[in-house]
Amino acid sequence: MCGIIGAIANRDITSVLIDGLKRLEYRGYDSAGLAVIDSDGELDLRRSVGRVVALEKICSDIHGHLGIAHTRWATHGRPAENNAHPHTSSHQVAVVHNGIIENHESLRQSQKEMGFPFSSETDTEVIVHQIDHHMQNGADLLCAVQNTVDELNGAYGLGVVSKQDTSRIIAARNGSPLLIGLGEDENFIASDMSALIPVAKQYMVLEDGDIADVTGTTVDIYDRDRKPVQRKVLVSSLSDDETSLDGYAHFMKKEIHEQTRAITETLEGRLGANSVLEIPFGENAKEIFDAAREIKIIACGTSYNAACVARYWFEEFGIRCDVEIASEYRYRKHVVNDGTLFVTISQSGETLDTMAALEMAKGLGYSNTLCICNAPESSLARASDLTIFTHAGREIGVASTKAFTTQLVTLLMLAICLRRRALNLSAEGDKIEHEIVLELRSLPSQIEHALGLEDDIIAMSKHFADRQHTLFLGRGAHYPIAVEGALKLKEISYIHAEAYAAGELKHGPLALVDADMPVVAVAPNNELLGKLKSNLEEVRARGGRLFVFADIDSGIHSDDDTHVLHVAPVNNYIAPIIYTIPLQLLSYHVALLKGTDIDKPRNLAKSVTVE
Numbered sequence: 001m002c003g004i005i006g007a008i009a010n011r012d013i014t015s016v017l018i019d020g021l022k023r024l025e026y027r028g029y030d031s032a033g034l035a036v037i038d039s040d041g042e043l044d045l046r047r048s049v050g051r052v053v054a055l056e057k058i059c060s061d062i063h064g065h066l067g068i069a070h071t072r073w074a075t076h077g078r079p080a081e082n083n084a085h086p087h088t089s090s091h092q093v094a095v096v097h098n099g100i101i102e103n104h105e106s107l108r109q110s111q112k113e114m115g116f117p118f119s120s121e122t123d124t125e126v127i128v129h130q131i132d133h134h135m136q137n138g139a140d141l142l143c144a145v146q147n148t149v150d151e152l153n154g155a156y157g158l159g160v161v162s163k164q165d166t167s168r169i170i171a172a173r174n175g176s177p178l179l180i181g182l183g184e185d186e187n188f189i190a191s192d193m194s195a196l197i198p199v200a201k202q203y204m205v206l207e208d209g210d211i212a213d214v215t216g217t218t219v220d221i222y223d224r225d226r227k228p229v230q231r232k233v234l235v236s237s238l239s240d241d242e243t244s245l246d247g248y249a250h251f252m253k254k255e256i257h258e259q260t261r262a263i264t265e266t267l268e269g270r271l272g273a274n275s276v277l278e279i280p281f282g283e284n285a286k287e288i289f290d291a292a293r294e295i296k297i298i299a300c301g302t303s304y305n306a307a308c309v310a311r312y313w314f315e316e317f318g319i320r321c322d323v324e325i326a327s328e329y330r331y332r333k334h335v336v337n338d339g340t341l342f343v344t345i346s347q348s349g350e351t352l353d354t355m356a357a358l359e360m361a362k363g364l365g366y367s368n369t370l371c372i373c374n375a376p377e378s379s380l381a382r383a384s385d386l387t388i389f390t391h392a393g394r395e396i397g398v399a400s401t402k403a404f405t406t407q408l409v410t411l412l413m414l415a416i417c418l419r420r421r422a423l424n425l426s427a428e429g430d431k432i433e434h435e436i437v438l439e440l441r442s443l444p445s446q447i448e449h450a451l452g453l454e455d456d457i458i459a460m461s462k463h464f465a466d467r468q469h470t471l472f473l474g475r476g477a478h479y480p481i482a483v484e485g486a487l488k489l490k491e492i493s494y495i496h497a498e499a500y501a502a503g504e505l506k507h508g509p510l511a512l513v514d515a516d517m518p519v520v521a522v523a524p525n526n527e528l529l530g531k532l533k534s535n536l537e538e539v540r541a542r543g544g545r546l547f548v549f550a551d552i553d554s555g556i557h558s559d560d561d562t563h564v565l566h567v568a569p570v571n572n573y574i575a576p577i578i579y580t581i582p583l584q585l586l587s588y589h590v591a592l593l594k595g596t597d598i599d600k601p602r603n604l605a606k607s608v609t610v611e
């Protein structure tokens with residue numbers, strides 16, 4: 001999703017901006033651009049559709065000490081050069097913008113009446129004209145931005161430069177993350193710290209309503225009431241180590257194979273001999289767990305699928321658990337029972353709908369807010385009472401893999417902590433806790449084993465590459481695993497994939513089943529296996545082609561219409577984590593055969609910072 005970087009320094013900053021844009025590519029985008037105040041004091045604007053390398057090619061002759069740059073993920077107006085940011089007004093002012101301006105139509109109307117020409121279909125262009133308008137009426141750059149944001153409804157992270165004042169960048173935030181990176185006699189703005197890894201370690205996070213006046217040596221921040229405020233200086237722990245392919249063809253493949261290490265690190269320090277330890281979750285964890293009698297989980301995308309799996313664990317352990325998509329939760333009324341813990345799950349920690357749901361929840365009487373997150377320096381982590389980090393390491397492939405399985409591991413540990421309270425057990429737990437802890441310890445080697453299915457999955461993937469549609473089936477906690485498998489396939493191979501709870505097959509989707517529709521099923525050896533087998537028979541009876549990941553002892557075997565890949569026996573609690581792996585590999589290899597852009601699938605973004 002859209003990314004911002006800006007720089008003011010005593011050196012040429014064009015390469016810093018281009019490098020920063022490359023580091024923001026993982027978020028997903030369709031066009032990119034930059035505006036630099038060049039050595040003649042002119043505003044030099046370059047934009048292009050497609051990858052940042054295309055922009056880089058047309059920027060080799062630009063040099064300057066002050067500039068802003070942007071990767072755009074289209075919301076208002078198609079991906080096109082004229083819609084790419086920065087946007088300019090009268091060749092005087094340039095703006096980059098993340099977010100959506102809701103009153104852009106009325107502003108556009110009044111600006112047209114004032115004679116401002118429009119060159120894009122974006123909501124952003126009204127911002128730059130409005131700033132220009134205020135400057136033409138005598139305001140300096142800071143005041144012009146202040147006056148403008150007072151007239152905007154909606155979400156924004158803004159970076160603004162003007163050729164009339166080449167000593168500063170103005171940054172403003174409302175609902176769209178923005179931070180200031182602090183260098184030596186040079187400063188930066190960025191939508192996330194990964195853009196600034198080589199140039200700044202220290203940074204400040206702007207809060208909603210803040211406007212920052214950033215020069216090479218100073219940063220002055222004003223809050224919503226325009227009072228000067230200090231924001232804490234933080235030190236980033238991000239490094240470049242995680243951003244190389246290490247010989248893999250794609251980040252997604254690397255990240256699938258990293259799951260053994262990612263899970264090991266997520267478990268690190270959190271397991272005792274026979275129990276899950278609570279102290280490592282944070283100073284206030286015990287108090288927050290004590291107060292939690294019910295759980296409400298909010299998330300989007302893959303993180304939502306993780307929540308749906310966890311609901312089975314929580315409820316099996318006697319803890320009421322409700323799960324909802326953030327964008328739905330935000331727009332309805334809620335009845336909150338006493339002692340309900342509000343949990344958000346987010347890989348990026350920046351998903352706007354999840355963040356907005358958390359802000360809304362704060363006024364609704366939940367006992368506490370807890371976030372399960374993979375990004376320590378993220379907005380959700382900062383805004384929650386307690387954050388439990390999944391130590392997956394940075395995930396770059398847009399389709400989430402290691403973030404998902406580490407979320408599951410974390411949710412299972414959380415469920416165990418709450419189970420003790422629900423069942424009045426000691427901190428050392430009981431037989432079931434001991435069993436789960438043993439299984440969690442051996443999870444990395446079990447994942448390794450599941451990764452060993454890859455060659456067979458490569459052979460299986462050939463049956464999918466020329467298909468238009470697929471159906472995924474699962475039961476119980478493996479129904480959301482089927483949903484996640486279908487999501488992976490559609491995200492990166494662009495094959496339409498739908499998941500159903502296998503028992504629902506007869507209520508509709510069975511009408512679609514024929515020899516052209518591959519049906520994928522996950523069949524662990526659990527109490528629902530018999531029921532699932534009957535559902536698979538319903539598919540076979542209609543001439544459907546089955547592709548089943550089945551426990552070796554399930555009694556399901558290959559024949560003419562059924563391709564079975566056997567999975568080693570696995571404990572029921574951790575089975576959903578293990579059965580995720582072959583589905584990830586299947587989608588990867590189908591996409592590879594189709595030749596799609598696996599790490600950056602069309603139209604999608606890694607970090608979704610708009611509604």
Ligand code: G6P
Nearest residue numbers: 301302303346347348351400605
């Ligand atoms: C986007 C990503 C998904 C992700 C979802 C939620 O759609 O492409 O991979 O699952 O956002 O993101 P979050 O960072 O909140 O987990």
